[in-house]
Amino acid sequence: MQKEFDYIIIGGGSAGSVLASRLTEDPNISVCLLEAGGQGDSWTVNIPAACVVSLPTKINNWAFETVPQAGLNGRKSYQPRGKCLGGSSGINAMIYIRGNRADYDHWAALGNAGWSYDEVLPYFIKSENNERIENEFHGNAGPLSVSDVRTDNPIHQRYMAAAEAQGYKVLDDFNGAEQEGLGVYQVTHVNGERCSVARGYLFPHLSRPNLIVLTQAITHKILIENKIAAGVEVQHAGQIKQLHARKEVLLCAGAIQSPQILMLSGIGDQAELNEHQIEVKHHLPGVGKNFHDHPDFIFGYTVKDTANTFGVSMSGSLGMIKQIKRYRSERRGMIASNFAECGGFLKSDPALDIPNLQLHFVMALVDDHARKFHASHGLSCHVCLLNPRSRGSVQLSGNKITDPLKIDPNFLGDAGDVEDLVQGYKLTQQLMQSPSLSELYKQDLFTADVHTDDDIRNILRARVDTVYHPVGSCKMGIDEMAVVDPELRVYGIGQLRVIDASIMPTVVNGNTNAPVVMIAEKAVDLIRQSQIYKDVA
Known part of the structure; x- marks a missing residue:
């Protein structure tokens, strides 16, 4: 097979x-x-409701676990991550949220030139094909289909x-002029089927002669020669191969695995690399640091309504047969559900400038990421903290790609995160x-049985977990702990960029998939501009 390419992703x-x-x-x-x-x-990817198959299993899912969390009474947190073309957009709840204007203006204020809201909005618009909303905030011709829930x-x-009844504004667009309020989410659907990012962007172009896609290909490390990323060592079809990049290596393995691959390649904190007998190619102490995520609590109720909620019952089973038939003929109804159909954004304190809480209202009873089964029909409501102060890390446990990570x-x-979530609990x-x-x-x-603030704090520590938005472990910035510069180039190593949620200096106020698509769209322009500069020089 071909061994040399302009770009290896x-x-x-x-x-x-x-x-x-x-x-x-x-x-x-x-x-x-x-x-x-x-x-x-x-x-399992294309049918929206089938995400319940992937989420609790290893179907298209890395299904990581964290180290024991001191703040969660020593429990391990579950970290599902997509493992297929399309990545986590192939197993997520498809909610199309960009975050808050203030998120990106804050990134720019940290020294990341070019990343203010006004500068990134064109990339959100470019990526989006919204079937309903046509205004200055939305796109209607992009590869990623966005539509109303079809249930x-x-x-x-x-x-x-x-x-x-609680005095909240009802919004029909969380990605427009304002974010605060509750309503029904838009999702990445195309005609009632999941529009993963691979389906929107990649699958229509697999026949291009200048594109080679290798699946079941495990990257072991990036090959670094004289401080330049020269290629990749990859395991594919039972062989270890070396592929070479003429222009750049683009690392897009996500907030958990991008720092892993950098460290295995000799880029990271020198002391940590030495501990695992990894040759240090460049001392970059921020790799794997600044890792953070939205902590999330879920309320759950069994319900009388078996016609419009998921669960196991005689009437529900008969209804589900009708729903399957309806989905086959119309691509509508419960099988088109992303489960978390409603939600929105609230403030734990009215004095805050922007919302710091997000709700996900689910048409089923959710317990431990669907890993604990309840036959009952039910409803659930997540409340997550959007601006956590807590920061963690991703670390190696050995020098091979197969060694488990310490997440x-x-x-x-x-303690401030706990108190904000206490307020979020009460409001929800x-x-x-x-x-x-x-x-x-x-x-x-x-x-x-939860009545007092101490009761709330106790149940938070007993039940909080991720809402699947890990970021920050290869952060963009201009400080000594930054891993990439504002053009997403890895400090100290030529021809290498990181392009995924790991570069977020701070997690956005919302779901992270649409922002990752934006980051990649912007990265394409950065890559093209730098190549033009090199060609001219």
Whole structure:
């Protein structure tokens, strides 16, 4: 097979799919995309409700676990991550959220020139094909299809009635002029099927002669020669191969595995690399640091309504047969559900400038990431803290790609995070006790015995976990702990960039998939501009 390419992309997830698609628009550019997982085009990906198959299992999922979390009473947190073309966009809840304007203005204020909201908005617009909203905030011709949820679930009306009863604004667009409020999410759907980033960007172009995509390809390390990224060592089809990059290596393995691959390649904290007998190619102490995630608590209730919620019952089973038939003929109904159909953004304190809480309202009973089964029909509501102060790390346990990682988001490590979530708990509970919702309940499964603030703190430490937004472990910046510069180039190593959620200096106020697509779209322009400069020079 071909051994030399202009660009080698490590990771065929959301960022990698965007890069492979955009860079190969130029027929004179050759690209090799390396993905450790499979094709990402099975029914478990394409059917929205089938995410319940992947989330608790290793189907298209790395299914990582963290080290014991001191802030969670020593529990290990679960960290599902997509393992297929499309990455986590192939197993997530498909919610299309960009974050808050202030997120990107803050990145720019930290010294990341070019990353203010006004500067990144064109990339969000470029990526998006919104089927309903046409205004200055949205795109209607991009590769990523965004649409309203197609479940026609009457519980949406109950949720919005509860929001209004609590005095919250009901929004029909969380990505426009304002973010604060509650409503029904838009999702990355195309005609009722999941539009993973691979489906939107990559699959239409797999026949391009200048694009090679290798699945089931495990990257062992980046080959560094004289402080230059020269290529990649990869295991594919039972062989260890060396592939060479004429222009750049683009690392897109995500917030957990991008720092791992950098460290295995000799880029990281010198003392940590020495501990694992890894030859130090460049001392870069920030690799694997600044790792953080949105801590999340879930309320759960069993309900009387078996027609519009997921669960196991005789009537529910008969209804599900009808739903399957409806999905086959119309691509609508419960099988089109992303589960977390409603939600929104609230402030734990009215004095805050922007919301610091996000809700995900789910048409099923969720316990331990669907790994604990309840036959009952139910409803759940997540509340997560959007601006956690706690910071953790990703560290190696050995010098091989197969050695398990020490993943530590340090959930609730900062006492301020706990107190913000106490307020988030109270606000969410008040919403869930609104008559339009509470009249559906049979039993409060998790919080019936919680009464005092200390009770809340205790149950938070007993039940909080991730809402699947890990970021920050190869942060962009201009300080001594930054891993990449504002053009996403790795400090100290030529021809190497990191392009994924790991570069976020701070996690955005919302779900992270749409921002990763934006980051990759912007990276394409950065790569092209630097190449023009090199050609002229």
